[in-house]
Amino acid sequence: MDNNNLTDGFALLQKVIETNEATIEHYIMLMNAREDMVRMDQKIEASLFNLNETLKNSSRLLELEEQKRQGFLSTIPKSIEANLSDKSTQQLDQIEKKSKLVKTVFYGMITSLFLSFIITFGNIVFAKQWYTESLRSKSELRQEIMDEIKNTGQSIYRVGDYDKLHYNTELMNKWMKKNPEDAEKFLRFKDGYESR
Numbered sequence: 373m374d375n376n377n378l379t380d381g382f383a384l385l386q387k388v389i390e391t392n393e394a395t396i397e398h399y400i401m402l403m404n405a406r407e408d409m410v411r412m413d414q415k416i417e418a419s420l421f422n423l424n425e426t427l428k429n430s431s432r433l434l435e436l437e438e439q440k441r442q443g444f445l446s447t448i449p450k451s452i453e454a455n456l457s458d459k460s461t462q463q464l465d466q467i468e469k470k471s472k473l474v475k476t477v478f479y480g481m482i483t484s485l486f487l488s489f490i491i492t493f494g495n496i497v498f499a500k501q502w503y504t505e506s507l508r509s510k511s512e513l514r515q516e517i518m519d520e521i522k523n524t525g526q527s528i529y530r531v532g533d534y535d536k537l538h539y540n541t542e543l544m545n546k547w548m549k550k551n552p553e554d555a556e557k558f559l560r561f562k563d564g565y566e567s568r
Contacts, residue, residue, distance in 0.1 A: 456464070521528065548555035 518528075548558070
């Protein structure tokens, strides 16, 4: 009995030692992770400090630029007096006469542009009407063809569906040849199901 208790004690002591070693390894990992986080925090703090200094410098530069811009704008005169010679006045009068012709041409161009928009809009409306009539006649023709196919006792199927049905029929025929006893049961079931 003492020997069994001694073995249990050693096993318990061995488990305690293993648990302590695992705890120590975990603690060392945590310490390393904490040191990494502290270093990363210090780097981030230094980066933020540098960024803050850069922002302050940029702000000062922007204020200085704004002051210089305002100073420059205040030096620009608000109005300039123009003294025109007789020759310049005559030229302005000629330009005014020519401007009446330009106005007439301009209004003519606006009118022709407006007319072209109206004609384009009319063409679009008529094209839509023609297209809908064309589609209607195509659909009527298509319906006539479908009715003719139905009247002759034929149908239109997808090739994939037909191929699948053909494959399933061949597979079922092969199965019935290999399993004639089960095939009779299946054929009786099929006849009963179809008679409903």
